[in-house]
Amino acid sequence: MDRLWRPDAFSRLECGDLRASLNMLQLHKGMSRLTASTQAAVGKTLATIAAYAEDEVSSAHTVGTLDEAVLSIVRSTDSGDHEAAIDLVGIRLALFPDAPPPEDRRA
Structure with a gap:
């Protein structure tokens, strides 16, 4: 049990997988509150x-x-949808910490 409290107990990948999993659970939990376009x-x-x-x-x-979905969702006026974007x-x-920043596709 002591090993779980050490800062090096989990690798960066394991922590990223855990964080991504928690975010996916949050998305599933709130899916019914999202607009139809955000659900899609x-x-x-x-x-x-x-x-x-x-x-x-x-990965690309x-x-x-992911970037397309976030951009689509942040255009929504529904604050519940914005939680999905987060x-x-x-x-x-979590999954792609070294990925380049998203491209600006607003043009």
Whole structure:
């Protein structure tokens, strides 16, 4: 039990996986409160993450899907949708901490 309290007890990857998992649980928990368009964006993103976990899509594709979903969601006027965007950003940072910043696609 003592090893769990050491700062080096978990690797960066393990901590990232745990953080991403918690964000995914938050998304699932709040899904019924999201607008239909945000539910669709979250569903597509979670499916892409699952495909990434099975080595079916690249990390670049997964990061791009996360970025597109976040951009789509932050345009929403519903504050519940914004919570979903925060969870998606958390997943992006946890799984892909070294990914370049998202491209500005507002143009």
